[in-house]
Amino acid sequence: MKLFKIATAVALIYNAQTVGGDCSFDEISVESSPGFTISIEKEYKMLEDTRSQMKYGLYCDSQPSNVDGIDRWFKVPVSSVGVRIPLASGFLEALGHRDTLKAAESPGNLTNICLGNIQPLESSTVDIVFSTNTTSDGEKTVALPADDTLTPLQKAEWIKFVAAFYNDEKAASSLYSSISAAYECHWSNLQHLAQQPHAYWVQYADKQPQIIDSAYQKSLLAGAGATNDTKEPLSDPTEPSKFQEAIKDADFVFDQTFLTEYGQRASEWYEKFAYPDPQNSGASFLRSRNIWRTDGYTSKDGVSNFPEFGYVRPDLVLQDIISVMEPTYEPKYQRRWMLWLGGTNENTVVIDSSNYNCDSPWITQVAKCEARTDFTGEDGSSSDSSSDSSSSDDEGKSEGSSGRAGKIAGGVVAAAAVIALAVVALHYYNKRRRNLRIQALAQQAEFGGHSPQARRFS
Secondary structure, three states: OOOOOOHHHOOOOOEEEEEEOOEEEEEOOOOOOOOEEEEEOOOOEEEEEOOOOEEEEEEOOOOOOOOOOOOEEEEOOOOOEEEOOHHHHHHHHHHOOHHHEEEEOOHHHOOOOOOOOOEEHHHOOOOEEEEOOOOOOHHHEEEOOOOOOOOHHHHHOHHHHHHHHHOOHHHHHHHHHHHHHHHHHHHHHOOOOOOOOEEEEEEEEOOEEEEOOOHHHHHHHHHOOOEOOOOOOOOOOOOHHHHHHHOOOOOEEEEOOOOOOOOOHHHHHHHHOOOOOHHHOOOHHHHOOOEEEOOOEEOOOOOEOHHHHHHHOHHHHHHHHHHHHOOOOOOOOOOOOOEEOOOOOOOOEEOOOOOOOOOOOHHHOOOOOOOOOOOOOOOOOOOOOOOOOOHHHHHHHHHHHHHHHHHHOOOHHHHHHHHHHHHHHHHHHHHHHHHHHHHHHHHHHHHOOOOHHHOOOO
16 A cells, blocks of 8 residues: 655645734644644634644644633744653754753753753743653643654644644744655655565564564554564564564664663673573574664664664664665665664764754755656666676676576577576575675674765754
């Protein structure tokens, strides 16, 4: 089932409706069924969070009277904000409202270097607190999605929900439309692979290994062209051997385990998942050392930027994953969040002015994606790199084509036999080429062109 749609077919409708004085609300569409709606009434606008079953009334001048069904009222635009969820900080940055962020549950866990002096929430007075639930700060609390049950685009569309508290929905819709179009374009481009990689998203939690099959992770893997036949929940998840058997065929594993032994996290991962001898475990992804995480872009204190900025930009997250599994798709692309856990060094990138410009932040800039149907993952299908096939590859292709032509001349029966043999040989030839390519990716990640020192996100 196609999860993408043609961007030009999406019509965003803006109707500015005056609701009193100089205040007006922009009526916008909500596209991805993200779990909220926005409607404009005569004197206010209503945000309905259908996930939390909460209704918020937003007004400009005075709170309307005799209105039933509203759970909480807010005067907008808000001017001071507290956060208990990093995602809110990312939305404010993308909307250009970082200056209104005054307090946080854990100021040290925010990675945005452009923020001012953020105070602890407990000692601050703010207009609104974006939280993981609806009760943390009483009547000032507004919940944002804190789990991965939404797809990447659904979660990103909550930028419109946050923008409503600033009367800035039109700008949010414009940015989201660009992000959505880029995401769906890259998704579509990766649906023509000759050899689909096999990948899983995993974690070690509650003292057991787990295969993650939430909508967020499954959508990203499918969008990168990977086979998405995630295993059913394990019958006995506490048994490591059953988990290992379930993911044994993976070419790539993406992990979100909470790891603490910085500099030794690969060893920590092997220990948690019970791989005492990973290279001889029989698992494809361990032979090629292809374990990846999303905490490769961090604050100076090692806090991952992904929960703050990554959920805001699903198009870039998808490009990161594509660059891991299909590096020839965009050879010049520089990853933002992906960390290779299989190497001898944990090459994280610390956020600073060399890779994040507060005056021109890349979180607000969406590069155009060109639709294409020619990318197969094979040599020569890259749009911006020249073919560099090895001599053995060229030799193999030559033998396959000349042998087939010679046998066809011998007759229909002989031709059919040779074609059958050629198909079998091509299958194993391509499988061998893919295995060699995956092995090479490990060396490229450690020694090649994606070193953190070279990353300068424009």
